[in-house]
Amino acid sequence: MDRRDFAKVAAAAAVAAKVGVDAIEDEADATQHAPVEVNMSMPPKVQRPVSRVIVAERKLEGAGFPVRRPLPSAALRMMDPFVLVDEMGPIDWPAGQALGAPDHPHRGFETVSYVLEGGVAHADSLGNRGRLGPGDVQWMTAGSGIVHAELPPPELKRTGGRLHAFQIWVNLPRRLKMTAPRYQELVGKKFPEATSADGLATVRVVAGEALGVSAAIATHTPIVFQHWTLQPGASIEQPIGPNHNAGAYVFGGGGVFGADVRPVDDGQLALFGAGDTIAMAVDKAAKGPMDVLLLAGVPHDEPVVQYGPFVMSSMDEIRQAFADYRAGKMGSTPG
Numbered sequence: 270m271d272r273r274d275f276a277k278v279a280a281a282a283a284v285a286a287k288v289g290v291d292a293i294e295d296e297a298d299a300t301q302h303a304p305v306e307v308n309m310s311m312p313p314k315v316q317r318p319v320s321r322v323i324v325a326e327r328k329l330e331g332a333g334f335p336v337r338r339p340l341p342s343a344a345l346r347m348m349d350p351f352v353l354v355d356e357m358g359p360i361d362w363p364a365g366q367a368l369g370a371p372d373h374p375h376r377g378f379e380t381v382s383y384v385l386e387g388g389v390a391h392a393d394s395l396g397n398r399g400r401l402g403p404g405d406v407q408w409m410t411a412g413s414g415i416v417h418a419e420l421p422p423p424e425l426k427r428t429g430g431r432l433h434a435f436q437i438w439v440n441l442p443r444r445l446k447m448t449a450p451r452y453q454e455l456v457g458k459k460f461p462e463a464t465s466a467d468g469l470a471t472v473r474v475v476a477g478e479a480l481g482v483s484a485a486i487a488t489h490t491p492i493v494f495q496h497w498t499l500q501p502g503a504s505i506e507q508p509i510g511p512n513h514n515a516g517a518y519v520f521g522g523g524g525v526f527g528a529d530v531r532p533v534d535d536g537q538l539a540l541f542g543a544g545d546t547i548a549m550a551v552d553k554a555a556k557g558p559m560d561v562l563l564l565a566g567v568p569h570d571e572p573v574v575q576y577g578p579f580v581m582s583s584m585d586e587i588r589q590a591f592a593d594y595r596a597g598k599m600g601s602t603p604g
Contacts, residue, residue, distance in 0.1 A: 316506065316528035317515065317544030321345075325356065325518075325536045331370030331419070334432075335360055339518055339538035341575065348516050348540065349568035350490050352378065352580055353438035356520055359386065362421070364429040369420035372602050374594045375411035377446040378580040379439045381494065382407040383475065387432035388425060393417035394600030397452045401434075406460065406475055408486055410451035412441070414590070414599035435562065437494070442569045443582045445489055453486060460484065469503035472496065477565070479507055493565035497549065499524060500558045504550040507563065515541045515565035517549065522559035524551040 323345045325337035337356040340348060362368075369389070382389060382401060389401045393409070394416040401407055409417070425432070441448070463480035464471045474484045477493035484494075493509060499522075509515050516538050517526055523534035526541075526549055533539045541547060551559045572582050579590040593599060 314506075314508070314546045315511075315544040316546050316548050317509070317541035318529045319527035319531035319533070319539045320542040321540040322531065322533055323538040323540065325538065328355075330355060330357075332368040334358075334368045334370075337520075337536055345538070345540075347440075347573060347575075348514050348564070349570065349573070350440040350492075350514075350566045351437060351516075351564055352440050352573065352575055353436070354518060354538070354562075354564070355436045356518075357432060357434045357436065359431060359433035361431050362425065362429045364427065367421035367426045367429065367432070370418065371420065372416055372418045374414060374416045374578050374590075374599050375409075376414045376579045376581070376590045376593075376599070377411065377586075378441050379408065379410045379489065381435075381437040381439060381475070382409075382419065383435040383437075383494075383496070385433040385435070387430055387434070388422045389432075389434060390420045390422045391417065391454075392602045393452065394602055395450055395452055397454075399454045401454070402456070404460070404473070405454070405456050406486070408453040408455075408488070410441075410448065410489065412446070412448040412450045414593060415450040416594075416599050416601055418602050437564070438580065439488075439490060439492060439566065440569060440573060440580055441489055443571050446581060446586075448489070455486065465503070465505065467503075469500045470505045471498045490569075491567045493563060495563040497561040497563055498558050499549060499551045499561070501551050501555040502553040504548070506546045506548045508546050509541075509544075509565050510567070511543065511545045512567055513565040514568050515547060515563075517541075517547065518562045518564065520560050520562060522551065522555065522557050524549060524555070524559040524561075526550075 323339045325339040326342045328336050328338050330336045340354050383406050384401045391399045461474045461482035463482045472479045473496040475494040476484045479495050518538045519533050526533050526539045574581050576587045579587055581587050
């Protein structure tokens, strides 16, 4: 309604109040000038409650390195569109013993690798080679098929050291499962970071938007991927689209989440119900900060069959993926 229409409605309402509705001469005028309720305020934000808290399971992955895995697990199969969340380490490798994930294939989804400490050396069948260090992210679209390896860098293998990283699998919709593979690697300094006005909360925005900054990485699915650090006394309310599934994985410290102020500790994943904001806070008396990986995405609401390194829509597609890999159609990493 523009200002002229609003003025007409206000004038008609004033006349009707003084002389009664009989002052409106005909049906056409009644339709045009009938008083309406005008709400000039924004709708209130609704904090999401915590619907479940999932405890990460401990697993061995790749050649035998330890991970904490909240999904998939016995308690949670997936959080559409996220099909896997692995926290690798933290582990202090002795000299000569660091392990990784040698050559293996993927099809039908995207892998996101985020390094906190240490490093990961990468090579894939597209001919890409790279090195991820602290704060770096690799966003790889496996699509129709790719073979890659994620290994400790030579110096970590030789002298030992600490490794702490994440790998997240984001499902692709069925229409994009056979899209061309794509590789994006960005160093930590290219990701926007922001700090709350009180200086108690910081965020690194890998995907989505927070505290007025937005990520520039290209994603096939609308995704929120943010690393929050909340100091004791911090309190944040982060907008999340109401059409997103959302979860927060705590990997250091602990705090409270959601409209119901639910405690969530290190190694736990909070799943959220309906709403459009997520509240996070750390008590002033806490011994240290809380680190949180905030994940949200628009669900595909499609059948999902996850088998080994492939995420497809049916078992027939899984069988075809294995056949294509054995036939060499996904290539191999450079020697």
